[in-house]
Amino acid sequence: MSAADPLDIRAVDTVDERMIDALAELWNGALPADLAITGAFVRYNVQPSAGVARRLFVAEVDGALAGAALATVLHGEPSVNSHGEGWIDLMAVAPAHRRRGLGRALLAAAEAWLAGQGCAQASIGAGPRPFTPGLPDPTDAAPFFAACRYESGGTAWDMASNLAGYTPPDVVREIAGVVRPATPRHADDLLAFLRREFPGRWRYEAEAFLADGGRLSDYMLLWTERGVDGCCLLTFPDSMRPMERYYPYRLPKPWGQLGSIGVSADRRGQGYGAALLDAGLRRLHDNGINGCVIDWTGLVDFYARFGFERYRSYTMLARSLQ
Ligand SMILES: CC(C)(COP(=O)(O)OP(=O)(O)OC[C@H]1O[C@@H](n2cnc3c(N)ncnc32)[C@H](O)[C@@H]1OP(=O)(O)O)[C@@H](O)C(=O)NCCC(=O)NCCS
Known part of the structure; x- marks a missing residue:
């Protein structure tokens, strides 16, 4: 195999600035324009996270990126990857290099690395800092x-x-409670609620959000007589989490996002979720947000009652590595 053969796959441990830009360029050339990303989004997604290990596999032709697969594993958090899954967070081959086995070779290298890290299965997208929740349709x-x-x-x-x-x-x-933006002194109340009610991904994401220096008031908290009984996370144009993850380009600006949103298990079916959602949407509206995405959900009918329509779907794909 010559050095210029694109099937010559190279593992990259440190994703530097040049590679970040090259990955955004590769993705934008490989996927439709309404799934465009920037280097800033790639940089956000490849920054260190607690328990996360990543390995990027690339193929280059004449110094340019011909294809890439980014594998992500999360150690020590079985409630987040309860199927022992690792993630193929980014998988793309430049159109000029397709149908030559490059995608298969990159994917195989990423899968072998995930298996070596102890993963029982590989999922497409859906990692702790996802580019997509699955394969975009x-x-x-x-x-x-x-x-x-x-x-x-x-x-x-x-x-x-x-x-x-x-x-x-x-x-x-009307509910027997109030919904208010969180303040920095409510960080422990938020985390205690999530550890109790949503100890998996949403708890992990909140911890990562706070560790990254996210603005606590992007969370709305539902307070009842016993403390926090629900929360929802909002994204504004100046929030830390990149809006690009929601691919809002077909919507009117300014863009916003809502989710995750959750209420205590024993308080469901009593209007609390609707009140929490309404408070979040009114806050976004009052801040001038037009196009708003509620991402990565199966609750199509619930959100339809608030005027939300299907915007984009993703097929959740996985395979066993055993
Ligand atoms: C999916 C993708 C990575 C495949 O890359 P590739 O290098 O062309 O794939 P390979 O050559 O290794 O294909 C392996 C097999 O997959 C199947 N396959 C790949 N592309 C196909 C297509 N467009 N139509 C039908 N079968 C296809 C074939 O069975 C192929 O084997 P064959 O060529 O011997 O018939 C590439 O098309 C791509 O970058 N698409 C856009 C990016 C994307 O959607 N990524 C997912 C988001 S994370």
Whole structure:
């Protein structure tokens, strides 16, 4: 195999600035324009996170990136990857180099690394700092992943609405509680709630959000007589989390996002979730947000009651590594 053969796969441990820009360029050349990303988003996603190890596999031709696969594993957090899964967070081959086995070779290298890290399965997207929750639909990549023995585990939706004319729907009722933006002194209340009610990914994400220096008031807290009984996370144009993850380009600016959102298990079915969602949407609306995404959900009917429509779907793909 010559050095210029794109099947010559190289493992990269440190993703430097040049590689960050090259990855954004590769992705933008490989995926549709309404899934565009910037180097800033790549940089956010490859920064260190507690328990996370990553390995990037690349193929280069004449010094330019021809393809890449980014593998991510999370150690010591079994409640976040309860199936022992690792993630293929980014997988792309430049159009000029397709159908020569490059995608398969990159994926195989990434899978072998995940298996060596102890992962029982590999999932497409959906990592702790995801580029996508799964394979974006529609896509020409589905036959590739089928050929590589990935199977569908269902569909996740990004829902969207223009909040310019938002008014609370009838489903919003009085509750025995209040919803307020969190303040820095509520960090422990938020984390205690999440450890109790959502100890997996949402708890991990909140800890990472705070460790990264995220603005606590991006969380809305539902308070009842016993303390925090719900929370939802908002993204504004000046929030730390990049809006690009929600690919809002087809929506009217300014863009915002809502989610995760959750209420204590024993308080569900009593209007608390609707009140929390309404408070989050009103806050986004009052801050001038128009196009708003509620990401990575299966609750299509619930959000439809608040004017949200299906915006983008993702096929959740995984394969066993055992
Ligand atoms: C998916 C992708 C990575 C495949 O890269 P590739 O280098 O062309 O894939 P390979 O050559 O290794 O293909 C392996 C097998 O997959 C199947 N396959 C790949 N692309 C296919 C296509 N467009 N149509 C039908 N089958 C396809 C074939 O069975 C192929 O084997 P064959 O060529 O011997 O028939 C590339 O098309 C891509 O970058 N797509 C856009 C990026 C994307 O959607 N990434 C997912 C988001 S994380």
